[in-house]
Amino acid sequence: MSLAGRASEAAAISAARHRCVGAGQCVLAAPAVFDQDEEEGLVLVLDEKPPASQSDAVRAAVRACPSGALALR
Numbered sequence: 001m002s003l004a005g006r007a008s009e010a011a012a013i014s015a016a017r018h019r020c021v022g023a024g025q026c027v028l029a030a031p032a033v034f035d036q037d038e039e040e041g042l043v044l045v046l047d048e049k050p051p052a053s054q055s056d057a058v059r060a061a062v063r064a065c066p067s068g069a070l071a072l073r
């Protein structure tokens with residue numbers, strides 16, 4: 001990614017998989033950033049440092065998560 005691209009990144013995402021209950025709200029809110037694994041349905045972060053264009057979707061995902069598994073840092 002270019003330096004200009006880095007400058008427009010959103011906050012980095014951390015996901016505590018041990019807290020995830022597999023509700024899938026994060027995937028609905030930001031499908032370009034989150035997925036669920038096929039075995040347990042637990043969250044997978046596809047892009048830990050998503051572009052700024054995903055900021056609103058990522059924040060919606062963090063708010064929607066029922067278990068508090070997602071955080072921005």
Ligand code: SF4
Nearest residue numbers: 020021023024026065
């Ligand atoms: S919304 Fe929260 S609990 Fe649901 S899959 Fe995503 S991280 Fe897990």
